[in-house]
Amino acid sequence: MPQNVEDLLRALAPQVLGVLVRRYASFDEAEDAVQEALLAAALQWPKDGVPDNPRGWLVTVAARRLVDQVRSEAARRRREDTLALATPQSALLAHPADERPESDRDDSLALLFLCCHPDLSPSSRIALTLRAVGGLTTAQIAAAFLVPEATMAQRISRAKQTIKGAALALPEGADRAERLGAVRHVLYLVFNEGYTASAGADLTAPELSAEAIRLTRLLHRLVPDDCETAGLLALMLLTDARRPARTGPLGELVPLAEQDRGLWDGALIAEGVELISRTLPRGQVGPYQVQAAVAAVHDEATDADATDWPQILALYELLERFGPNPMVTLNRAVAVAMVHGPAAGLDLLATLEGDKRMARHHRLLATRAHLLELRGETGPAAEAYREAARRTTSAPERRHLTERARRLEGGEPAGP
Structure with a gap:
């Protein structure tokens, strides 16, 4: 096709x-x-x-x-x-199949709220929305939740039965407020799957990220005074601005530190920075606003060496106060390494080894490999890169991790 x-x-x-x-x-x-x-x-x-x-x-x-x-x-x-x-x-x-229907309104946002019905558990709301609105496969959703595919298939099937017969309409008042957090989280996961696909031959799925941004813009217009929705939109814009530089001519992954920042989308960066700068002073700060602030610090640096790592570390420390999250700890470990040295970052990574969701996750291994490389331990770093490559389901990530291991084993610097 x-x-x-x-x-x-x-x-x-x-x-x-x-x-x-x-x-x-x-x-x-x-x-x-x-x-x-x-x-x-x-x-x-x-x-x-x-x-x-x-x-x-x-x-x-x-x-x-x-x-x-x-x-x-x-x-x-x-x-x-x-x-x-x-x-x-x-x-x-009586009408041809391509004749214009009686209504051309877009019900995608109402469908989002339906999938976040209060009768569903938080995890089921997210899974169903990723399937129905985001278009993700069950395997992709399972990877995002770090659970087996069969478990996710059962969860989605039960969720569909639970809301069977429910009407499609935008909720109002307290009902809207109750579902808003789940809707934001769904959009966040859809965007992330589009920005870094969990599986397949391509690193990104731009149509998913574009749809997440479109729906988040609609949501922001629906609740313009909600600071976390504004923060989520800013985060998406500031992150998606880097997409043109994330892959090389052959589709290979290009790490943030090695990207040509001249390829970044300046208009998206300006919009995202303006939005988060206007939102942060207005109300109670939440995790999406903090993540958007981290993205803004990265995007405003003229090159990798100019990155304000102490500020990023402070933001990740603030982010962890909203609740334990292994991915946040993973990112904080990198910031710790950049501020206090790779040994300190490795010590923080070690605390994740007891987390069943992360102990054998390829990103934990890849981050450990990177910090070992910064510390000069090329042999263990190469071994960790290869193990991370074996565990990822993304072909571009696998090639990238394997290449970094090969270069280290060959005595070449693996990059910044």
Whole structure:
């Protein structure tokens, strides 16, 4: 399937799902119908061309699939009657599949809030949203949660059953406030998966990051006075600004210290810095605002040597006060090493070895390898790089880690 068609289908999938959930109030059946419509489009569009109104085409085809599905199940005859009353089948069949639907509104944000329904556990809310809105596979979501794929599949299935029949609408008042934190966390994970894909041949999945930024902009417009939502948007902008320099000509990973900062997106940096500078003094500081401040310090440094590591270390120390997080500790260890020396950073890393989520994680090994390299212990560093390469599911990361090990074993400096 051509990449442009694949990208279009990924972008339209949550919008189409939102339309069907709003129309029929049946999340589980709607998602199945949308998947069938996406498959039909993937087979038909490359041959026949993309229709003039691809979103309308998908909505109409998915709606037909849903009605056919309900009609074929005798046990769901009552639901068929409900659907027939909501949208007569003749109305579905009387128009071409690419005709513009009765409403062109984007329900992606409402779908986000639906997936963060209060009847779901926090982990199930996030997993379901990553699946339904972010378009991530079960394997990708499992990697983000550091759990087995089978466990995640069961969690998503239970979540879909729990919200079966729930209406699609933007919540108000206390209900909105209750779900807002979960929605932010979901968007954060979707963005991270797009910025550094957990698996596959490509380092990044730009369509996921772009969708996360789009939805976060919508969320920020919905709650403009919420400082953490503003902080999340600033974090995404400041991080995504570096994307053009993150890979080399062959798609290879380029570490932050080695990136050509002239390739960074200055407009995104300026927008992100302005947003976080305006937000921080306004209200109670939260973790997304602190992470955005860290990203701003990196982005404003003219080169790697000009990075204000003491300020970054202070920000990570502040970030850890919001609650234990092994990834935050991992990043703080690097800052400690840059300020107090690699030995101090390695001592902090050692505290993570008892964390079951991190003990054998490739990023812990890669960070240890980097600090050992800074300390001059090239043999142990190369061994740690190779072990990290064996454990990552990302092909670009594996090549990068293997190359650093090879250069150390060959007596070459592995870079800054």
